[in-house]
Amino acid sequence: MHAMRCFEDGRARRIYPQQFKRLVRLVSYILGFLVALYYFLLYVDTLQPLDPTLLERYEPPSSVIAGQRKLALVLPVDGPSPQLCKVIASAVALGYPHPIIVNWRKHDLHVNADPSIPSHLLKITGVLDLLESAVDGSSSQLPRMGEDDLVVVMDAMDVWLQLPPEILIQRYFAINARANARLAEQYSDCDLAAPQQSIIVSAQKRCVRPHNTVSDLHCQDLPQSPLPDDLYGMWTDLRISKAEYRRARYLNSGGFIGPAGDLRDYFVRVRDRMERNLKSQPTAELAGDQGIFAEIWAEQEIWRKQVISEFEQPDLVEEKFEYHVGLDYFQELFYPTCGSERSGSFVEIDDEAALKQASSSAGVAPLRLHDLPDDISRAHPPLSSLDDETSWSAKSLFADFWTTAIPVAIHNNAYAHGLKSRQQTWWDKTWYFSHLRSLIELRAASNASMSVAEIDAVEGSLQVQPYRTPDGSEAAFLFAKRMRKLEAASWDEICQADGMPPWWEEVLRDGRGSM
Template sequence: MRGYKQVSTEYLDAAVGRLPTLSRRRRVLVATTFILLVALLFAANGARHFVPASIPSSFSSSSSGEKSNPKPSANLHLLIPADRKDVNLCKTMLSAAVAGYPTPTLINWGAKFDDKSLVAGGSHLAKISGVLEYLRTLGPERDDDLLLLVDGYDIWFQLRPSALISRFHAINNAANTRIRQTMGSKAAAAEGISQNIIFSAQKRCWPWKPEDPPCYAVPQSSLPDDIYGPETDTDIGFEKNPYVKFRQRYLNSGDAMGRVGAMKALFERAMEKAEKDRNFGSDQKIFSEIFGDQEFQREVMRQRHRSVFQKVGDWSTGRKSILNPQSERRMREHKQGKPDEFGIGLDYASLLGHPTVFAEEDSAWVTYNDPKSIAQASAELNIAPVRVHDLAQDITDSQPPFRPAVVAPGSIFPGDKTWRDVPLYTNMWTSVVPGLIHHNAHRDGLKSLRVSVWDRMWYFNYSRKLYESNAAGSVGPVAVVHDDEGREQAWWSPIADKGGAKSDKNEWLPWDDICKEFEGEVFRDI
């Protein structure tokens, strides 16, 4: 099974940020002035003191092919905040099991959220406190484990965990390259800035306003600035969704993935904010504020470490800083050190998970061995020429869809089918097949899609037997991938039991206790 070196980087490192530029004549004048300035500095200080500014290179992974010692195995923790039984929770659990993910831990199971003085009865804040309590039970020896956190009532799993873990590494590597380019290598190295946590991204900044750091201070999307054509990032007058042509740029907290150690620090800060104002609002509001503050302070660090050449470069290119006071913007204190740094970044291309809110017209279910289905879906979304052609290698290299490790009695699966033979939810603009589908679109009754398109998932017709096969399977790693040094690493479930879930109180919750009453809708075979 190949690792994340096989993931396409077309949308991982496409855009560092489109900065405003000066006119051609002025650029020539500035460049001439800059050369003269460098010459003067060179003459004044002597050749041995002149060090040209380094130019960050784009990310390139090792391709030597040499074998190296495997890394120690680690755990992939799957957390689902869910306090009650629900048919949609059962669809989330079923899809995770069939796709091969670890047995989930249900956060806040059985809790009551009925405090009328708090938003949503306090459930949003309990998501923070519940996850933090779980993280606090993990010792420092688990800091390099991975944590996958997903909403419990509107997320479906589509791809294997190997693809998700590979993409997690690839996104972070590309982001670290962008960090060095935007902050400067000196600042990034001196402050130890790197990305360790990924949230999904959405098109609208919510619930903050444009003058707040979660909206104005965050980086531009790494998607190409013409991904939706010449009207990208503009309101085209579509009343139902003014953001239809906007790129994903803002934090969505429906799914997040990160190293356990980094997630601990993040949730400790989130809890501090929640306790300061118990009615602060949603977890998304808190996490997006933390992200906005982080990005504001990264610019403070960049300014602090700029060399004279970088300052001249900023001026010559017309680069504008978010630190420049503007009457409508809410500015932040310029802090020493990096107290607001948490290594957060966003999944701009929706490689991990795709929030459907404000992106209702972006995707379709297509079968890659059926070009007609791709052409039809593209035409229905007014996409020409067709952009979707073939599957990413991290998908085709993963375990085939209908080959479980153990086959439950009475099961017959189409084992010859590949990922190209099954319907896959695909962003028709970017050609990305996301690992997770987040059904958070809500306008015009779109939450009903959790019922109407459930039968389009690749496993639907075999879901009961696939679930039974997963539950009967032996204990083994959920994924084996390679890191950027080519070292193989196995990822395990922290819970050996299958066929249900664990509560955050370590109580075993069998499938039948949670989902038996909903099987008519979940399986639709009775």
């Protein structure tokens, strides 16, 4: 039997079993040490207190002007499903305006020759059809939407709201105020006036363009995140680290909020770029909307950098690049779970033991999240309409244990390792789940035309009214350009998919049948 051979100075040498065992043991010790060092370096910075600016970011903005504005919630989707039903149920239960659905039953996927690729491009045209029709007032049967009325656009299948509309709107103004302060500082030495941010889009941790090989995302030219640069310790933003340890600084098209007029202009620009690219590229190469939205935003950011550069003043051109778009860097409004699969979970802030356990499972120890943000603490108790004064801190809320963000909406887009199943397994963890039927029925019986939010403003308050009020127990309104009006849709119509079990078995789970 031949012994194992290695080469040293050209001579053969025997390696005996005892020596081999020692070698294996030494390699094991070294690997164990390296793994321990990795985790020590990864978590050592969590021993430091979190930057206090992260915890004091909810001061009421002083830029809100008193008066009245409307709020519309828009969902692009072409057919019924229990997942769509959850999105709408979360909105109605929390007091949001009943959603407006665009592209309903729209199977003319002319922008997508390959039916195997999801045609997310219809989000662009469907939302724009509504904005142009409502803002321009081209139909007498469609309620008029003012240029400054607020519009929220969300993915219709996997985004759950968890905080009420007054918190959404307060944060909208606060985020814009912080962004505009940064812009004013950046433009302080520039002859041109600083641009104003009015549109906020969801932010994510990866620079990607699903179903799109055409759009240029300009990943290297985008602004850095305003979050602390040591948020995840020494691994923050390193290319070799997981996406989980990167700060969110790339556009995700799952959530938008902004004035109707500015959103219309942004969507027009995106639609024009889409149509231009479709004329020169195979449709299979351009089947996703996110890349186009991200490209237009990136061009805006590149334009801004050129404007404030002392070495490169851009020539005046006819093409417009400024669309007043910024990102939800803190993920206070919309929280995509893709790239943050372990960073957050549902927890009660009052349950200290569970809070510490959940934080530790996310890799954050000692605890960073101790209390609710002020805007949640100041809000009415979540079940006060049902004569239950239980506080928000005793309710199950989704939180990110690294950033301490408790977002308005959770975007359940994590998919690796079967995490899409969270759309089923996490649903009953929401604070409103066990009260869903009661909250929705109470909403149907109440005066739905009343204000959805009242925000402190300069010299008074801002009253926010629903864009369209329901007439009865409808779940949503349907819009199509050819209809030029809104049509009411029942819960059964928007929730029950063909060939599927009854929708209420998944959405309500209370054994009491339909709504």
